[in-house]
Amino acid sequence: MRVSIPISAFVAAIVGFGGTLALIIAAADAVGASREQTASWVTAICLAMAIETAWLSWRTKMPVITAWSTPGAALVAASSGFSMNDAVGAFIVTAVLLIATGLFKPLTRLIAKIPASVASGMLAGIVVSFAIGAVKTIPADPVLILPLIAAFFAIRLYNPALSVLAVLVGGGFAAFLTGRVGGMPPPELSSLTLIAPEFSATAIIGLALPLYLVTMASQNLSGLAVLRAAGYHPEPGPLISVTGLFSLISAPFGALTTNLAAISAAICTGPDVHPDPAERWKTGPLYALAYLVFAVFGASLVAIFAVLPESLIVLVAGLALMAPLANALSIALKDESKRMAATTAFAVTASGLQLFGIGSAFWGLVGGLVVLALERTKKA
Numbered sequence: 001m002r003v004s005i006p007i008s009a010f011v012a013a014i015v016g017f018g019g020t021l022a023l024i025i026a027a028a029d030a031v032g033a034s035r036e037q038t039a040s041w042v043t044a045i046c047l048a049m050a051i052e053t054a055w056l057s058w059r060t061k062m063p064v065i066t067a068w069s070t071p072g073a074a075l076v077a078a079s080s081g082f083s084m085n086d087a088v089g090a091f092i093v094t095a096v097l098l099i100a101t102g103l104f105k106p107l108t109r110l111i112a113k114i115p116a117s118v119a120s121g122m123l124a125g126i127v128v129s130f131a132i133g134a135v136k137t138i139p140a141d142p143v144l145i146l147p148l149i150a151a152f153f154a155i156r157l158y159n160p161a162l163s164v165l166a167v168l169v170g171g172g173f174a175a176f177l178t179g180r181v182g183g184m185p186p187p188e189l190s191s192l193t194l195i196a197p198e199f200s201a202t203a204i205i206g207l208a209l210p211l212y213l214v215t216m217a218s219q220n221l222s223g224l225a226v227l228r229a230a231g232y233h234p235e236p237g238p239l240i241s242v243t244g245l246f247s248l249i250s251a252p253f254g255a256l257t258t259n260l261a262a263i264s265a266a267i268c269t270g271p272d273v274h275p276d277p278a279e280r281w282k283t284g285p286l287y288a289l290a291y292l293v294f295a296v297f298g299a300s301l302v303a304i305f306a307v308l309p310e311s312l313i314v315l316v317a318g319l320a321l322m323a324p325l326a327n328a329l330s331i332a333l334k335d336e337s338k339r340m341a342a343t344t345a346f347a348v349t350a351s352g353l354q355l356f357g358i359g360s361a362f363w364g365l366v367g368g369l370v371v372l373a374l375e376r377t378k379k380a
Helices: 004-030 035-060 070-077 084-103 105-112 116-136 142-155 160-177 201-229 236-253 263-269 277-296 298-307 310-320 322-334 336-351 360-379
Strands: 066-068 258-260
Touching (some): 004 160, 004 277, 004 310, 035 236, 035 298, 066 070, 142 160, 277 298, 310 322, 322 336
């Protein structure tokens, strides 16, 4: 086996996990998860990703890499008024919708028909608050934050994939050396905690439906595009339904939805991994092995995040979403004929509007589609 295969797999795993774990912590905090529930969330989602990546890569002989939904985590973290039980119920509903989408091709085609500009406007509205939050950490601790921001933009010139991870690791060491961390927690192995789901109309409409839409539009469709760009032609249905199935199994333990990866997949699918595309599938099982390790030590990792300065966690989450924000804005504003609809979706979502107990992501999508429909009516 070429050494580039395990290197690519482990880099993809470390970047995907370390670069966005702060978002999972923020999402868990937003729904009032306890420390044990947060650790269970991390453990269960890592196990789901490990099993589905290993199985799909081996079964298809393609580098099918999965990840947790980064925009989905941002959506949950930006929500308010939901409990952890509500979140688990929403995760279950989202998983069922993903399974149905994989089994019934018309659903996949229906999601694909949502204009990319409007969906991207909604996504940009979700993540923009995190980018703004990163900037707002500067006055809280400028001595720690400003050098980290400078390091982020300097490192991303040469290696964008590792820039967020470098800030997390470097910021953690700096916080420890300067006395901003009280003490490192003792190592502990992970455990799973069953969480009873609660199903309500507001959680289904305000959390589950937007989570399903951003997972499909921003993650699964992008993940399929990455595989196709690398010369692979998988059947979308089985891939989506398998990630939905494991999301359904892991949801009662607090785990967010899993899906096809885009950024992590790009690291594992290119010619740098192996010149022969038929050999690149081997990154999948090795990537899965890394997530098994993360699952075993999930409780310790959550404990470490708990003692880090809050400003550092907010900064890392915001920086991790800078690239997705830039990409979403560029797609949202690219098509002039859909620009107003996309801007409406962005503005409504970013406003944090709560109406009838339903969050702003749903209303942003509705607003964007209504504006688009009105403009098309005028043209007709």
